[in-house]
Amino acid sequence: MSQKILVIGSSNTDMVVKTVDFPLPGQTVLGGKFLMNPGGKGANQAVAASRLGANVRFVTRVGDDIFGQQALEGFRKENLDIEFTGIAKEIASGVALITVAESGENQIVVASGANMDLKPENLSDTIFQDTAFALLQLEIPIETVQYAIQKCKDLDIKVILNPAPATKLDESILNGLYLITPNETETEILTGIRPDSPANLLEAGHTFLKRGVQNVLITLGKEGVFFMNHNLTETIPAQVVQAVDTTAAGDVFNGALITALANGKDFIEACHFANKAAALAVTRMGAQSSAPYIHELN
Ligand code: RIB
Numbered sequence: 473m474s475q476k477i478l479v480i481g482s483s484n485t486d487m488v489v490k491t492v493d494f495p496l497p498g499q500t501v502l503g504g505k506f507l508m509n510p511g512g513k514g515a516n517q518a519v520a521a522s523r524l525g526a527n528v529r530f531v532t533r534v535g536d537d538i539f540g541q542q543a544l545e546g547f548r549k550e551n552l553d554i555e556f557t558g559i560a561k562e563i564a565s566g567v568a569l570i571t572v573a574e575s576g577e578n579q580i581v582v583a584s585g586a587n588m589d590l591k592p593e594n595l596s597d598t599i600f601q602d603t604a605f606a607l608l609q610l611e612i613p614i615e616t617v618q619y620a621i622q623k624c625k626d627l628d629i630k631v632i633l634n635p636a637p638a639t640k641l642d643e644s645i646l647n648g649l650y651l652i653t654p655n656e657t658e659t660e661i662l663t664g665i666r667p668d669s670p671a672n673l674l675e676a677g678h679t680f681l682k683r684g685v686q687n688v689l690i691t692l693g694k695e696g697v698f699f700m701n702h703n704l705t706e707t708i709p710a711q712v713v714q715a716v717d718t719t720a721a722g723d724v725f726n727g728a729l730i731t732a733l734a735n736g737k738d739f740i741e742a743c744h745f746a747n748k749a750a751a752l753a754v755t756r757m758g759a760q761s762s763a764p765y766i767h768e769l770n
Contacts, residue, residue: 475604475734476527478629480595480620481514482587482611483532483547484566485539486759488719491571494579503571510546511568511759512587513609513636516720519550520727520763521607524749526734529553531599533590533612535565540586546760556599560586566611576715576754587612592619600627605734607726609634618645630733634726638662647684653726655691673698674705687739689729691722697743708743711751720759725750727763745769 490504510519518530530552534540536559543565547554564585572578590612600606606624608617608631617633622644624631630650635641638658646652660666663679667690677700680688690698696710728749732742749764756762 476602477521477730477734478529478603478606479518480531481609482512483515483543484512484568486511486568486570488570507758509758509761513611513723516723516759517727518552519760520724521731522550523763523765524728524731525766526731531556533558533560533586535563535586536561537565539565560589563589572717576718578719590616592616603629605630605730607632607730609636621645632730649685651687652685653689659690699739710747713751713755715754717757718754721750721754724753724763
């Protein structure tokens with residue numbers, strides 16, 4: 473049995489429209505099919521891990537509205553432990569407006585709503601019990617992220633931070649972090665180095681290590697992932713697929729990665745597993761609607 477995984481993060485309802493071209497400022501374009509499906513980086517990562525066999529406790533905050541009720545119902549169906557997920561009064565649930573181009577690329581605007589009401593005081597000590605690994609993102613208040621990470625460090629829980637969407641981070645968050653998983657844009661925002669060459673990747677990796685991060689994993693889209701710690705540097709190629717929608721590919725990657733690590737896999741094995749899961753996800757539309765089940769990866 474794998475160790476319990478704690479995911480603390482956002483939950484959104486995604487409103488997705490396919491489009492041939494992204495609209496320019498002030499422009500209206502007629503799009504294609506519309507899809508409404510559950511999203512939010514926290515929820516996507518929790519669901520991805522659960523579908524791959526992890527035992528997941530998910531802590532989020534939804535609004536007291538129909539989207540919030542649907543989200544809670546969905547989490548129960550996905551076998552997530554949501555005992556510590558709360559409902560915010562008089563705040564709307566999180567919503568994301570997403571356009572997906574024919575290339576599979578997307579543009580996303582999030583109305584955070586109740587996600588920004590997830591405060592440190594909502595995280596009781598019990599939440600952190602029986603947990604070996606925790607996974608966080610940056611779609612909830614930064615003071616909540618900081619509080620949760622410190623709590624995990626104090627309790628020797630291994631924390632993975634997926635710093636999305638990126639924002640400058642306090643040194644105390646990075647120092648002692650078990651693993652950080654930025655993409656290229658996030659790496660540039662956090663280190664000031666654009667990781668567009670092998671030398672720059674190394675420099676960006678070293679910058680994180682110097683700040684006290686124990687393991688660094690930079691996701692490079694089609695190019696795979698770059699892993700680095702004080703003993704090992706390796707690039708693991710991605711699987712080649714025809715992308716339909718890249719939304720939540722990073723979330724599925726992170727959910728799969730933590731599942732493999734909690735199952736005792738090493739970083740390189742975990743990256744191969746996560747690459748496989750993310751590759752399958754990009755061949756399907758939507759966020760949680762694209763996350764694969766374990767039987768699809770065997
Ligand atoms: O990472 C994809 C997610 O970002 C979407 O599901 C959307 O809700 C936003 O949070």
